[in-house]
Amino acid sequence: MIRKLPSGRWQVDLRTDGRGSKRIRKSFDSKSEAKRFETFVLAKRAEGREWNPSKADNRTLKQLIKLWFNAKGVHLKDGERRKRCLDAMAEFMGNPIARTVTPASFLAYRAHKIQKGASKKTLNNHLGYLNAVYNQLNRLNEIEFDNPIRNVEMIRLDERELSWLTVEQIRHLLKTIEDFSQNPHVHLLTRICLATGARWGEAENLQLRHVQEGKLTFVNTKSGRSRSVPVSKELFGEIRKHLKTHDCFSFSLSAFRRALEKSEIKLPLGQAAHVLRHTFASHFMMNGGDLLVLQRVLGHSNIQMTMRYAHLAESHLEQAVRFQPSV
CATH class of the missing domain: 1.10.443.10 (Intergrase catalytic core)
Structure with missing residues (x-):
């Protein structure tokens, strides 16, 4: 995809092999330059060669949490509390490289918390917090990989009984x-x-x-x-x-x-x-x-x-x- 940025430059934004594959983004002064680059990358893909392979992102989950906090969490009323919760999640998972986190690792955390008595609503919030880290940093172009837990579903909640006083x-x-x-x-x-x-x-x-x-x-x-x-x-x-x-x-x-x-x-x-x-x-x-x-x-x-x-x-x-x- 080619789009015009607010700065007036033209950005190529594509993935070499569909959703989940390597994402390539590069900006140019003119649309024609952007178009030539897009054509070049697609041609290299057809040859089975990757354009300018970048160094693997080996930042840990805690490093991304800190990056998210500085960009977004610091402005939230409960940002400090969310960061403590996210850091606790990262600790439980062994603070892995962020791009290697799997749905299974979060589900193991969730099972552990359920055994400790955490409510389903609370654990849905925790999933939302972690999703927000990946999604926010992706929107800010701070990471090039997709949210690895995007397919984890929330726990279905029973409707709470609505009580009131006579x-x-x-x-x-x-x-x-x-x-x-x-x-x-x-x-x-x-x-x-x-x-x-x-x-x-x-x-x-x-x-x-x-x-x-x-x-x-x-x-x-x-x-x-x-x-x-x-x-x-x-x-x-x-x-x-x-x-x-x-x-x-x-x-x-x-x-x-x-x-x-x-x-x-x-x-x-x-x-x-x-x-x-x-x-x-x-x-x-x-x-x-x-x-x-x-x-x-x-x-x-x-x-x-x-x-x-x-x-x-x-x-x-x-x-x-x-x-x-x-x-």
Whole structure:
């Protein structure tokens, strides 16, 4: 393939023997020069000779991980954590030459982690991290070989049970927190999450400057985009007063978990404070809320995430009766 670069030069980009074979890229001042080079390389291929064979890339996996981190990972919110995870993968595999990594070597790592109790979701993330290293460096022309684990499939995940609290459970949980928790923040944080659908960490990050004009503005969100959600006048005033007194919210998730356990409310494994977000969304839809508005309030980048709550809409339930088979 011949293409014009932003610099105005013409680049030949081809593989000598199809996908997975040696990749050749070379730039020229004119399209005609690029065309002559392409013809020359293809002719040499027909003769069974390789054009300008380059020295094998013997950089280790850790070296590529460091290269990826400097180019991309350093700009990610969780870049340091990803690099530690990638380095641990490389250590398990014996830090091989990066181009020699095989699907079997990653699958051995994955089997080991499963035996250690790692979740399927976590291991899918690990596969995504390693794919990103190869794919990103390939796009940047830092490596000339293909991603060697590109054909490894993600583990299929069962849809997680979506749990939410009833009005009675909400009242019981808040009363339990009020009666038993010594933490000065956890009761208000719980109500903020229930009133806005915020993640627990987003609520904890609120500062006085984020509480303005009847709205709470959540920053440092999972998507990286801030969002503002209005709250009742009473809750707004209480939050302002609390933050003027305490300056900020402290880490209170452990206090919430202790109160939740004390309440004896049973939730699916792995769910704790996130049930507050599900509860807001579920009641929002059951009370006639609009799905697109819910998407904006929750900060979902993909409507498919919000669609999990669609079945709770009153109109959805009415249609189940209206359109059922006649018997």
